[in-house]
Amino acid sequence: MIKFDQSTPIYIQIMQKIKADIVSGKLKGGDKLPSVREISESFKVNPNTVQRVFIELEREGITYPQRGIGTFVCEGPEVINQLKTTLAMGYTKRFMDEMIELGLSENEIIECIKKVVEGSKDENT
Amino acid sequence: MRILESGGIYKNYFKKRVLAGIGINIESGKIVGLLGPNGSGKTTFLKLLTGLARPNAGSIRICGTEVGYRTKELVSYLPDSDFLYPWMKVKDAKKVYSSFFNDFKSEKFDELIEFMKLDNDMDVKALSRGMKEKLGLSLTLARDAKLTILDEPLNGVDPIAREQILGAILKGFNYEGSILITSQLVNEVERILDEVYLLKDGKIELSGDAEEIRNIRNMTLDEVYREVFAC
DSSP states (O other), X not given: OOOOOTTSOHHHHHHHHXXXXXXXXXXXXXXXXXXXXXXXXXXXXXXXXXXXXXXXXXXXXXXXXXXXXXXXXXXXXXXHHHHHHHHHHHHHHHHHHHHHHTTOOHHHHHHHHHHHHHHHHHHHO | OEEEEEEEEEEEETTEEEEEEEOOOEETTOXXXXXXXXXXXXXXXXXXXXXXXXXXXXXXXXXXXXXXXXXXXXXXEEOSSOOSOTTOBHHHHHHHHHHHOTTBOHHHHHHHHHHTTOOTTOBGGGOXXXXXXXXXXXXXXXXXXXXXXXXXXXXXXXXXXXHXXXXXXXXXXXXXXXXXXXXXXXXXXXXXXXXXXXXXXXXXXXXXEHHHHHXXXXXXXXXXXXXXXXX
16 A cells, blocks of 8 residues: 655645656556546545546646546657656755755755765766 | 435433434445544444434435335445354355345455455354454445445454455445445545544534545644544
């Protein structure tokens, strides 16, 4: 059973999970999403919560419904690119907020990022 | 459609007042939680819904019909105590249910017990507490009832089995009907609830849409519960 973060509504967390799957390529343009029932059973959440996820994803232009068949991921690289950008910006902003809370200056933060990037390069070689 | 409509319900056991003017309404397609500490009146309220006890005042209608023998076929009830005979096998319990209830679906039952890793040839007396709970739940959910009432389905069950039970509830959920579920494990059930009623000393202390309550108070239902019942 996946753990939900307490501070964010469950439907938003499920949306983020689906968006992450789209960006990472686990779900591709034109793929059919699992049904409300399937998602509800696998995440162990209320089916109406899942319904809300579907409505919001559709509203954001990420999926489209096919009457009687199911919900599909929109095709085209724009959708994925835009999602990737929004998600990446969101994570970066959260990271920045936390660093600023620690009292680091912008230059210090950039230094930190550089160190981590260098570190992971060393590990790979 | 409105599955349950109730209001102004009072119930006394002799001089002791157990329910003091409560009412709960449930629309179809909803999973509703009735939460409260021991002795707050949850099980008593459920007994009124199933017609096992009668209120001193107030009205309870299920799909528009006053509670009585005619509502028995609309309501599927999982009591919080043992209700199966120890000499039975799982398949005997299934036979009893399918002869008692027209809406009992044998295939759905088989699917549910398979999901729960039970078997038709198991003896009821050899089942552990958690397995009995799973069997009772399978019997209850295998009916296509309008109102399904689950009294403490997670009690005395280990964390893995709890997860399985939550899964089975969602699997067995009939979207045209509703489920009313009581539990003290708020943390575990809150993610499957549409609406909640918090019951304290026979009165409704707080009620509403689960997501809305979480949003407004910026707390999980578990935290809200702790705040309401702390003193």
